[in-house]
Amino acid sequence: MSVKSAERLLETEFCYFEHEESLYAVGEHLVITRAIREYSVPTKIARMLDFVGGVLRVPNVSTRQQPTPAPAEKDFRYGVHPDTLRKRYNVSENVGSNPGNVQATAQFLNQHYSAADLKEFMRFFGKGFTHLTEISKVIGPNSGKPGLEANLDVQYLMSLGANITTVFWSTGGLHEKQEPFLEWAITLTNTTDLPHVFSVSYGDVERSLSPEYMTRINTEFQKLGLRGISILFASGDDGAGCHNFNDTAYTFEPQYPASSPYVTTVGGTQFTAIFSDVNEEGNDISGGGFSNQFAMPKWQQETVGKYLNTTANLPDAKYFNPKMRAYPDVSAMSDDFWIIIDRILMNVAGTSAATPTVAGLVSMANDARLNAGKPVLGFLNPFIYQNPQIFFDVTLGSPSQACWLDDLEGYPVAEGWDPVTGFGTPDYNKLIAAAMQYYD
Numbered sequence: 541m542s543v544k545s546a547e548r549l550l551e552t553e554f555c556y557f558e559h560e561e562s563l564y565a566v567g568e569h570l571v572i573t574r575a576i577r578e579y580s581v582p583t584k585i586a587r588m589l590d591f592v593g594g595v596l597r598v599p600n601v602s603t604r605q606q607p608t609p610a611p612a613e614k615d616f617r618y619g620v621h622p623d624t625l626r627k628r629y630n631v632s633e634n635v636g637s638n639p640g641n642v643q644a645t646a647q648f649l650n651q652h653y654s655a656a657d658l659k660e661f662m663r664f665f666g667k668g669f670t671h672l673t674e675i676s677k678v679i680g681p682n683s684g685k686p687g688l689e690a691n692l693d694v695q696y697l698m699s700l701g702a703n704i705t706t707v708f709w710s711t712g713g714l715h716e717k718q719e720p721f722l723e724w725a726i727t728l729t730n731t732t733d734l735p736h737v738f739s740v741s742y743g744d745v746e747r748s749l750s751p752e753y754m755t756r757i758n759t760e761f762q763k764l765g766l767r768g769i770s771i772l773f774a775s776g777d778d779g780a781g782c783h784n785f786n787d788t789a790y791t792f793e794p795q796y797p798a799s800s801p802y803v804t805t806v807g808g809t810q811f812t813a814i815f816s817d818v819n820e821e822g823n824d825i826s827g828g829g830f831s832n833q834f835a836m837p838k839w840q841q842e843t844v845g846k847y848l849n850t851t852a853n854l855p856d857a858k859y860f861n862p863k864m865r866a867y868p869d870v871s872a873m874s875d876d877f878w879i880i881i882d883r884i885l886m887n888v889a890g891t892s893a894a895t896p897t898v899a900g901l902v903s904m905a906n907d908a909r910l911n912a913g914k915p916v917l918g919f920l921n922p923f924i925y926q927n928p929q930i931f932f933d934v935t936l937g938s939p940s941q942a943c944w945l946d947d948l949e950g951y952p953v954a955e956g957w958d959p960v961t962g963f964g965t966p967d968y969n970k971l972i973a974a975a976m977q978y979y980d
Contacts, residue, residue: 551580619876619887620811621665622699625897628817628873629700630968635670636704636907641916642676643903644707644735645693645896648719648742653694653708654686654881661695661880671702680710688888689741691881693896697739700900704907707735715753718744721797722753725760734769736906736916739899740803741774741892746796746832747783754796754833761802765919770906772899772920773797774891775807775868776827779941780855780950780959790943792829792860792950798867799831804920805867806898807961808874808891809934820965821953822937823874826891828951828959829940831865839925840866843957851954855942869924870931871961872897901966905975917975924963927974928956931964 552575626632647653659673666673675694690708698706711724719742728734746754761771781793798805808826812819830836836844844866848854872894879886906916917923933955940950940960951959 619878620873620893621878622696622702623665623668624817625696625700625873626669628820629897629901629966631700631901631904632968633669634904634968635702636904638907638910639705641903641907641910642705642707642735643697643701643737643899644709644739645690645697645899646724646738646740646742647680647687647690647693647708647710648721648724649689649714650681650684650712651687651690652682652684652710653690657686657691657880657883658694658698660883661691662698664880664885665878666699666702669699669702672698672704672706675708676705678708678710681712682708682710686881688879688881688886689892692877692879692888692892693739693741695879696877696893697896697900697903700897701737701903702900704900704903709735709738716749718748722757722760725757725764728769729760729763734764734767736768737770737772737899737903739772739896740797741890741895743773743776743795743798743827745781745783746794746799749796751833754800757797758800758802758834761797761800765802768916768918770899770902770917770920771803772895772902773800773803773805774827774895775805775871777808777825777890777892778827779825780829780860781827782943782948784943790859790946790948792855792942794829794831794867795827796831796833798827799834799865801834801837801865801921802919804869804898804924805962806891806895807868807871808894809871809937809961809965810873810875812936819936820873820932820934822871822934822940822958822960824938824941824950824960825889826868826871826874826940826960828868828962829866830860830862830959831867832861834865836863836865837921839922840869840957843925843928847954847957847959851952851958853939853952855948855950859942859948866957866959868959868962869921870898870963870966871934872965898966901968901971904968905971908972909975912976914976914979917978923974923978927978928963930967930970930974931962932967933964934961937961 808823942950
């Protein structure tokens with residue numbers, strides 16, 4: 541459609557907008573076309589629309605929620621690999637065994653995984669447990685150079701959710717220069733046979749997306765929850781986040797879909813000492829806080845209220861809205877992860893590493909339930925908030941990052957739930973025990 545036709549159809553005017561501080565390609569600034577005033581559509585048509593995308597909102601051009609290469613230690617034993625996590629979370633040699641159990645990782649932004657790297661990773665790190673070495677099915681594009689995110693997600697989802705059928709679900713294209721979450725979610729709801737668990741390590745700041753767009757995605761997430769699908773999203777790697785809306789005023793910057801009430805959000809931890817795997821502390825990059833769009837659901841009101849009423853040194857309430865959806869819900873290790881990419885050993889970090897770790901353990905809980913003739917867990921959050929005992933409570937660590945240029949810290953770690961680590965990290969044995977009693 542031409543710009544002239546769009547202007548006539550929507551009764552608005554479009555212009556080019558250029559972001560001078562961010563490069564879209566080598567030597568090129570990001571340039572987009574957007575309307576300079578509100579659009580309008582006839583009343584009869586408006587009743588049939590949720591929103592018109594690509595008209596007003598501009599994409600976020602700051603950091604993306606992808607794994608960050610970390611400085612490598614001289615000896616890989618001191619990093620985190622599958623055996624480290626399986627030991628820490630009491631998984632031991634347990635693996636999946638139900639042929640009907642299926643898990644998946646969702647990928648965007650031209651992130652592709654390497655089958656050769658997966659086999660090499662399992663050869664190198666999978667000697668202590670039974671595992672698969674191949675993805676069972678690829679849906680969507682997966683051609684081109686392997687990406688850090690895709691390789692990380694596949695290698696660790698299949699290491700914690702070991703021996704469980706795994707699908708690589710890739711969605712091409714963009715929505716307003718960002719991940720096409722709605723297209724992906726609608727595709728899922730229109731697909732009859734779906735994996736039971738999705739691990740997703742992507743996100744954007746809420747402010748960069750329209751409320752109508754996010755609400756429409758949430759509708760699809762609710763449909764998927766009703767079908768028994770568990771969706772886990774990374775909480776982001778910017779701590780509480782920071783939005784400077786004028787020279788002297790700041791607010792925290794929540795992420796979406798991490799802030800959706802209809803997904804399970806995974807924050808990040810790290811070991812308290814490089815040579816020890818005994819204790820964890822909150823990772824100050826762990827995304828977390830309170831949505832600016834979605835009300836706090838009933839299942840977390842008591843828990844979050846306790847944090848807000850009993851925790852010392854909270855940030856000033858002017859930086860966040862304590863009545864809104866709080867996240868993350870849980871967490872896992874998010875630092876010093878070893879992956880294989882292009883047959884090379886690389887060390888990465890971020891909540892992108894924590895998410896497939898937790899997702900794999902959820903798949904293991906589903907496996908136990910399926911073997912007992914029970915349904916899968918489905919939408920996880922009510923189960924999580926009813927069973928805080930299934931997590932290692934993480935009470936150590938510095939407050940999350942926020943507006944560091946203004947010396948403004950984010951949220952402190954505390955006993956019980958907090959906006960850095962959620963309820964903490966999973967204890968496999970307690971997770972399985974609680975999962976087997978759920979719905980009974």
